[in-house]
Amino acid sequence: MEMDSIGPTRTTIWAYVDEKKNETWGKGGGGEFLSKKTWDSRIYFLPGGDDKPSRRNRMFIDILLWQLDHLPPASLVVVSGGVRGDKEFFGRLPSLSYAVDVIARPTHPVVPESAEWPRSLLAKSYSFDQSS
Numbered sequence: 001m002e003m004d005s006i007g008p009t010r011t012t013i014w015a016y017v018d019e020k021k022n023e024t025w026g027k028g029g030g031g032e033f034l035s036k037k038t039w040d041s042r043i044y045f046l047p048g049g050d051d052k053p054s055r056r057n058r059m060f061i062d063i064l065l066w067q068l069d070h071l072p073p074a075s076l077v078v079v080s081g082g083v084r085g086d087k088e089f090f091g092r093l094p095s096l097s098y099a100v101d102v103i104a105r106p107t108h109p110v111v112p113e114s115a116e117w118p119r120s121l122l123a124k125s126y127s128f129d130q131s132s
Helices: 031-041 052-069 087-095 115-120
Strands: 011-016 043-047 075-079 100-105 126-130
Touching: 011 052, 043 052, 052 075, 052 087, 087 100
Parallel strands: 011 043, 075 100
Antiparallel strands: 100 126
């Protein structure tokens, strides 16, 4: 949950998709569904490009833009399977003046219905708390 000077605010989720692979945009690909549901749910599906570096670049630019609207203290959570391997992206996160948590993909597959699933998401997490 995000906090601002007034109190708790609703959390927003930005999901970066490969629009070519998942066909989530355009004709027959569900783009109409996404455009109707996005704003009500506060889950924003954003085109991220068809390669991982493009998605990470888009994500980092959006983080910098997010900073303009959310003054510290604020929390940022990045959930991604590939961010930890990108030394440039991962190396910039500690320089942000926020509590930043990075959650990486579990090393072994876990079925979402199992009791292990929520704990497995945090098994590979990294924190940079610059907010204090």
